[in-house]
Amino acid sequence: MLRAAVDAGADAVYCGFQNATNARNFTGLNFTSEELHSSVAYAHAHGAKVLLALNSFASAGRFPLWKEAADCGARIGVDAFIVADIGVAAYIAHHHPHCRLHLSVQAGASSPEAINFYCREFGIRRAVLPRILTIPEIRQLKAEIPCEIETFVFGNHGLMVEGRCSLTNYAVGISTNMDGACSPPSKVRYDRDSAGAVIASLGSHVIDRFAPDEQAGYPTICKGRYCTAARPEPFYAFEEPISLNLMEMLPALAAVGVDALKIEGRQRSRAYVGNVVGGFRKAIDAVAAGRAPDLIDLLALTEGQKQTQGAFMTKKWR
Amino acid sequence: MAAKLTLGPILFHWDADAKRDFYARIADESPIDTVYLGEVVCSKRTPFFDSHLPEVVERLERGGKTVVFSSLTEVVLNRERKMTTDLCVAGDHNIEINNAAGLIATKGRPHRIGPMMNVYNEETMVHLAGHGANHFSLPPELPGTVVELMAQRARPLDVAIEVQAFGRVPLAISARCFHARAHRRSKDECQFVCGKDPDGLTLTTLENERFLVINGVQTLSHGYLNLAAEIEDLLARGVTHVRLMPHRTDMVAVSTIFADRLAGRSTGAEAMSRLAALGIGPFINGFWHGIAGHQYHDARGPVVA
Numbered sequence: 001m002l003r004a005a006v007d008a009g010a011d012a013v014y015c016g017f018q019n020a021t022n023a024r025n026f027t028g029l030n031f032t033s034e035e036l037h038s039s040v041a042y043a044h045a046h047g048a049k050v051l052l053a054l055n056s057f058a059s060a061g062r063f064p065l066w067k068e069a070a071d072c073g074a075r076i077g078v079d080a081f082i083v084a085d086i087g088v089a090a091y092i093a094h095h096h097p098h099c100r101l102h103l104s105v106q107a108g109a110s111s112p113e114a115i116n117f118y119c120r121e122f123g124i125r126r127a128v129l130p131r132i133l134t135i136p137e138i139r140q141l142k143a144e145i146p147c148e149i150e151t152f153v154f155g156n157h158g159l160m161v162e163g164r165c166s167l168t169n170y171a172v173g174i175s176t177n178m179d180g181a182c183s184p185p186s187k188v189r190y191d192r193d194s195a196g197a198v199i200a201s202l203g204s205h206v207i208d209r210f211a212p213d214e215q216a217g218y219p220t221i222c223k224g225r226y227c228t229a230a231r232p233e234p235f236y237a238f239e240e241p242i243s244l245n246l247m248e249m250l251p252a253l254a255a256v257g258v259d260a261l262k263i264e265g266r267q268r269s270r271a272y273v274g275n276v277v278g279g280f281r282k283a284i285d286a287v288a289a290g291r292a293p294d295l296i297d298l299l300a301l302t303e304g305q306k307q308t309q310g311a312f313m314t315k316k317w318r
Numbered sequence: 319m320a321a322k323l324t325l326g327p328i329l330f331h332w333d334a335d336a337k338r339d340f341y342a343r344i345a346d347e348s349p350i351d352t353v354y355l356g357e358v359v360c361s362k363r364t365p366f367f368d369s370h371l372p373e374v375v376e377r378l379e380r381g382g383k384t385v386v387f388s389s390l391t392e393v394v395l396n397r398e399r400k401m402t403t404d405l406c407v408a409g410d411h412n413i414e415i416n417n418a419a420g421l422i423a424t425k426g427r428p429h430r431i432g433p434m435m436n437v438y439n440e441e442t443m444v445h446l447a448g449h450g451a452n453h454f455s456l457p458p459e460l461p462g463t464v465v466e467l468m469a470q471r472a473r474p475l476d477v478a479i480e481v482q483a484f485g486r487v488p489l490a491i492s493a494r495c496f497h498a499r500a501h502r503r504s505k506d507e508c509q510f511v512c513g514k515d516p517d518g519l520t521l522t523t524l525e526n527e528r529f530l531v532i533n534g535v536q537t538l539s540h541g542y543l544n545l546a547a548e549i550e551d552l553l554a555r556g557v558t559h560v561r562l563m564p565h566r567t568d569m570v571a572v573s574t575i576f577a578d579r580l581a582g583r584s585t586g587a588e589a590m591s592r593l594a595a596l597g598i599g600p601f602i603n604g605f606w607h608g609i610a611g612h613q614y615h616d617a618r619g620p621v622v623a
Contacts, residue, residue, distance in 0.1 A: 057436055057438040057439075058438060058439045058441075059438045059439060059460065059464045060438065060439045060440050060464045060467035060468050060471075061463070061464060061467050062439075063439050063440070063441060084436075085436070085438065085439070085442060086436075086437075086441075086442040086445050086446065087438075087439045087440070087441025087442035087443075087444075087445060088441075090441055090442075090445045091441060107418070108392075108417075108418070108436070109418055110392070110393065110394045111393045111394060111398075111399050111402075111417075111419045112399070113393070113399060113402065113403065113418075113419035113420075113422045113423070114393065114417060114418035114419040114421075114422075116422050117418045117419070117421045117422040118418070120422070121445070130493075132394065132493035133394070137394075159492050159493060159494045160490045160491070160492050160537075161392055161490070161491045161492060161493070163436060164391075164434060164436070164490060164491050165489065165490040166457070166458070166459040166487075166489045166490065166605075166611065167489050167490050167530075167537065169459045169605065169610070169611055170459075170487070170489050170539055170604075170605075170610065170611035170612050171610060171611075171612060172610050173604065173608075173609045173610035173611075173613075175459055177436065177438065177457075177459070178438065178459075199524075203610065204527075205523055205527060205529055206523040206524045206525045206527070207523070208524070209524045221530075222490070224523075225524060226521040226522060226523060226524070226529065226530075227521070227522050227524070228500050228519055228520065228521055228522070228532075229519065229520070230500045230501055230519060231500050231501070231502075234524055235500075237496060237499065237500060237521050237532065238492070238494075238496060238499075238537075239494070311493070318493060318494045318495060318498075318504055318505035318506065
């Protein structure tokens with residue numbers, strides 16, 4: 001997967017170890033230290049960087065796991081660590097002061113003051129911004145902080161403040177922050193009722209129900225359908241299953257000084273990664289050369305077959 | 319030192335009169351030691367109560383309560399940035415910080431760290447204590463075993479450890495208002511519809527499970543966290559402050575029940591039956607026991623794996 005991204009033209013690829021130290025702790029994803037070693041060599045040979053995600057929260061008693069991951073990443077020579085936990089950031093800043101630190105969106109830093117705190121304390125070199133800011137807000141923020149900024153351009157359209165969500169732990173006893181897994185596959189169940197509808201559950205909780213002609217989605221709590229007294233028919237109480245796609249906005253993002261563009265690639269197929277990364281590579285190169293980006297159709301790859309420019313255009317979605 | 323009883327900030331949008339009456343009773347009749355004031359969920363709500371704050375503070379202090387001002391959880395807009403900075407820079411009042419935006423302004427001034435600050439380990443606690451944090455309200459999802467390790471490190475640092483023991487549990491916060499969305503409105507046109515639900519609006523699953531509660535931009539548990547039966551365990555693990563979250567039930571009664579537990583005047587079973595008699599619930603305590611938060615683990619029964 002890392003190679004697919006590098007081959008398709010990614011400048012940098014995020015990866016993590018096969019444990020709770022990163023926010024995508026899922027079976028079949030992620031790297032052993034040997035795999036990370038060979039992947040870093042491959043990426044570097046092809047002019048790409050490797051960013052090690054240590055962006056979950058180390059609960060007391062488990063901190064050594066994060067320390068070992070940081071030490072291992074430093075030994076292998078990853079190009080940066082992306083962190084959210086203050087303790088983890090402090091450890092890396094102190095023990096590996098030559099390493100670049102990036103601030104994960106999981107840190108929940110959505111103001112210049114919050115980002116400046118992390119920059120002052122740990123020498124953060126780049127902050128990944130939450131997906132809730134408009135272009136003018138990004139411009140204003142960029143002017144008030146000393147570090148680079150990175151924004152999501154393709155993938156999940158998340159509206160919960162990341163790193164501040166215990167919904168999965170409430171529902172099934174696995175913590176997104178501490179265990180690195182939101183809606184873990186081991187707790188997902190699909191059942192079919194007598195009418196042919198598919199019922200998608202997380203643990204003992206029904207998250208959505210799909211008519212026989214509907215495409216069944218993954219049961220993520222904040223993408224499910226629920227009922228309330230105010231609105232008794234089932235509705236998406238939090239958000240629709242929809243994908244973020246900012247390809248059309250690349251010129252605007254470049255103009256306000258976004259330094260890096262992030263595509264969500266983990267938990268995805270090799271074909272998805274190749275297509276999306278390749279498409280954005282071409283579009284970014286076009287923008288850099290002063291041409292209009294050639295917008296390729298990524299709709300077929302998006303969740304629920306719908307896409308949005310999310311918060312980046314207006315505040316109406318709130 | 320005996321553990322202290324605290325009252326967290328009101329998370330819901332109660333009208334100003336309801337809040338004033340509520341705090342008057344707390345001031346005069348409750349055994350609570352410390353009261354956290356301030357809007358922590360939605361910055362749009364703040365104008366309604368700001369003018370009443372001085373009077374409420376005076377009343378609470380007259381009742382012998384320590385007053386702490388809590389800062390907003392999510393800080394994005396310019397007015398939210400200003401609210402946070404103003405609270406953390408000026409004055410000599412006690413503050414509890416709920417967003418890292420507040421940390422840049424404290425400049426070593428003593429402060430408390432709120433439950434939304436993601437203090438999951440001793441290293442984070444030590445770092446923040448080095449900048450003046452002297453009291454940590456831990457994330458509600460932390461199990462008792464982890465709280466114990468935090469409390470062991472807190473003692474030599476001389477910082478306090480606070481844990482929520484009553485009330486619906488904050489689980490997530492968003493930039494979008496779910497209350498407005500449920501009423502087919504946007505946040506900018508919300509008309510403060512969240513005020514209709516003083517304990518939150520229940521979301522039921524498609525199989526009629528009462529699952530979650532929404533409160534403006536916040537999502538909470540449907541069940542009420544209740545650690546009344548675990549008080550000895552909390553104290554043994556080193557918790558110094560026990561937090562109750564305000565609800566529209568009789569909070570003087572709730573606080574009295576917890577105060578009796580802290581003072582050893584009643585058993586867990588007695589407290590549980592007195593709380594059940596208030597007509598609230600269902601009760602949950604899964605997080606403390608390291609299992610799914612929506613569950614209730616009866617410490618007297620068989621151990622749930």
